[in-house]
Amino acid sequence: MTIHKPIAVGTNDSAQSQAAVLWAARRAQRANVPLVILHVVDDRWVADPYPWFGVLEEAGDKLLQVAAGRIRGTFQVPVTTRLLNGSVGGALAKYSGKASMLVVGSGTGHLGGVLADRALQVAATAKVPVAVVGTQDLNGRSGVVVGVDGSKEATLAVSFAAAEADREGEELTVVYAVRTPDPIVDAGLSSTTLAELIVQEERVVLSETVAGLEEDYPDLKVHQILETEKTPVDALVDAAAGARLLVVGSRGRGGIKRLLLGSTAHGVLKHLPCPTVITRIQAARNKA
Structure with missing residues (x-):
């Protein structure tokens, strides 16, 4: 049992x-x-x-x-x-x-x-x-938003968020914020072509992160957002402004990884746009 x-x-x-x-x-x-x-x-x-x-x-x-x-x-x-x-x-x-x-x-x-x-x-x-x-008043809100960055923690956060969205009949929005070279600020350091290549590569990372969701959740509508002008925190807070749930992976740094949140998770909790779940690697398969 x-x-x-x-x-x-x-x-x-x-x-x-x-x-x-x-x-x-x-x-x-x-x-x-x-x-x-x-x-x-x-x-x-x-x-x-x-x-x-x-x-x-x-x-x-x-x-x-x-x-x-x-x-x-x-x-x-x-x-x-x-x-x-x-x-x-x-x-x-x-x-x-x-x-x-x-x-x-x-x-x-x-x-x-x-x-x-x-x-x-x-x-x-x-x-x-x-x-x-x-x-926050959740009346009139809809959708589940999840932040990704190509890491294992982010992939597990997507799994959690997809299961949540599918169970609740909500749409899923996957947000990936990445910094690209600024053609003015970084003049002489990189070219427009390089910036375009970086965006193309990061789109592949975003696509790979959501790969398999269609097979696992055929009725789930998934939106992908690649943000190149905002910080990860700003991108997630803005994307989740009207959402019912935001999901972010915990990603600590350094020798005391267990005791730290990644900077994105930390920033989101300080500017909480809606109920937010911080997932853990060891608990990623939890469906409760």
């Missing part, structure tokens, strides 16, 4: 986390999997014994029950709650191994925020795909 892991969602009762709980509940109901609502009591600075810690746990339990009550009255999905201790990012990332997907609110959502933003911490360290949800 196949065991379906639940979708887990963190909440602190902010507007963003409430939106995340509702988004996760809808997804769990569609996927026919349970929902686990999580709240973390940050006890890193608490000396034991500490008389107020029980109060914090009691408040956390009450918050979880209120959140679960909203879901049980609206969605037909099994709901459980779990109170965690520790750092918020660390506790949620550790728990993620028990879930098929982890959903979090977008946090402050301010532009140019610090790297320590909790949504970024969770997306960088979780073991499964992480959905970051803001407070």
Whole structure:
């Protein structure tokens, strides 16, 4: 018998986390999997014994029950709650191994925020795909957008996004942003012919990235966008402005790859256009 892991969602009762709980509940109901609502009591600075810690746990339990009550009255999905201790990012990332997907609110959502933003911490360290949800109104939106760059991570992100779009009856837009030589700024360094050749080569990369989707998903309509004038972050944010979902692969750099997001994923989460899923290599086949 196949065991379906639940979708887990963190909440602190902010507007963003409430939106995340509702988004996760809808997804769990569609996927026919349970929902686990999580709240973390940050006890890193608490000396034991500490008389107020029980109060914090009691408040956390009450918050979880209120959140679960909203879901049980609206969605037909099994709901459980779990109170965690520790750092918020660390506790949620550790728990993620028990879930098929982890959903979090977008946090402050301010532009140019610090790297320590909790949504970024969770997306960088979780073991499964992480959905970051803001407070955008999704009514009237359509389509799934995915960013690619020719990497293995991007190919897996396309697989995830295609399965999502096909399941939801949405169209898929695959966006590849690449820098080409500027004929004025780079005068004397490259020719127009070279720029054209680069574009042609990158179109081949884009085509290869989506190769096989027609066979796997014959009813899925796929659009390809090769952007040569915008940065990857700007291209994805603009393309997903009216979308229901954006998918980006996690691509860390350097010796601590597991702890870092690629610059594109990081930038997109700081300018969140819609619910955004950061996929992981080890979880790419997850269909929840």
